Amino acid sequence: MKLLQAAFVLAGMFATFSSATAADYPAPKQGEWIARDFKFHTGEVLPEVKLHYTTVGEPTGQPVLVLHGTNQSGGAMLTPAFAGELFGAGQPLDATKYFIILPDALGAGKSSKPSDGLRAKFPRYNYDDMVEAQSRLLKEGLGIKHLRLVIGNSMGGMQAWMWAEK
Numbered sequence: 556m557k558l559l560q561a562a563f564v565l566a567g568m569f570a571t572f573s574s575a576t577a578a579d580y581p582a583p584k585q586g587e588w589i590a591r592d593f594k595f596h597t598g599e600v601l602p603e604v605k606l607h608y609t610t611v612g613e614p615t616g617q618p619v620l621v622l623h624g625t626n627q628s629g630g631a632m633l634t635p636a637f638a639g640e641l642f643g644a645g646q647p648l649d650a651t652k653y654f655i656i657l658p659d660a661l662g663a664g665k666s667s668k669p670s671d672g673l674r675a676k677f678p679r680y681n682y683d684d685m686v687e688a689q690s691r692l693l694k695e696g697l698g699i700k701h702l703r704l705v706i707g708n709s710m711g712g713m714q715a716w717m718w719a720e721k
Contacts, residue, residue: 579639579643579644580611580612580638580639580642580643580644580646580649580650581611581612581613581642581650581651582611583609583610583611583630583633583657584609584610584611585607585608585609586607586608586609586610587605587606587607587608587665588605588606588608588692588695588696588697589603589604589605589606590603590604590605590606590688590691590692590695590696591603593687593688593691595678595679595680595684596679596680596681596683596684597678597679599678599679601667601677601678603667604661604666604667604688605665605666605667605671606658606659606661606666606667606688606689606691606692606696607628607629607658607659607664607665607666608629608656608657608658608659608692609629609630609633609656609657609658610654610655610656610657611633611638611642611650611654611655611657612642612650612651612652612653612654612655613654614654614697615654616650616651616652616653616654616655617652617653617654617703618653618654618656618693618697618699618701618702618703619648619653619654619655619656619702619703619704619705619706620656620658620689620693620702620704620705620706620718621655621656621657621706621707621711622657622658622660622689622705622706622707622708622710622711622712622714622715623657623659623660623663623664623707623708623709623710623711624707624708624709624710624711624712625709625710626663627663627664627709628659628663628664628665629657629658629659629664630657630659630664632657632708633657642655648704653703656693656697656699658688658689658692660685660688660689660710660711660714661680661684661685661688662680662685666688682710682713682714682717683717685714686714686717686718686721689714689718690721702718705718705719
């Protein structure tokens with residue numbers, strides 16, 4: 556019985572240690588910015604497009620853009636398997652050195668999307684529009700002129716290629 560109790564204590568200590576080291580990065584901060592007169596690739600214009608984002612680290616760090624996959628939001632990139640392995644002290648995207656920006660793409664998360672009320676009247680949008688919205692958020696909303704890195708998974712990976720082309 557004592558051996559079993561010791562095993563549970565050790566397992567609990569290991570789980571606590573593992574989760575503490577995996578999430579050892581600055582607390583994420585939420586933000587929202589409004590893009591005025593947003594022009595879509597179709598030529599349609601919305602007077603206001605809301606762009607939600609999360610940041611990790613301080614704005615004085617080197618800016619890094621992390622893009623989420625289809626049907627996700629920027630917060631989906633804050634898992635122990637991703638952020639816990641990248642954003643901590645001494646890790647590849649150490650948030651004490653980098654300013655990590657995780658936007659919700661146009662049409663996803665807390666950013667403007669058809670289901671907010673316009674439904675079928677919401678302009679057709681594509682990856683070009685998503686990347687343009689991200690670009691405006693960075694330049695106009697956050698005052699960032701140059702990115703150190705753009706990475707993403709799934710849809711975010713495709714957008715990263717478009718960023719490279721842009």
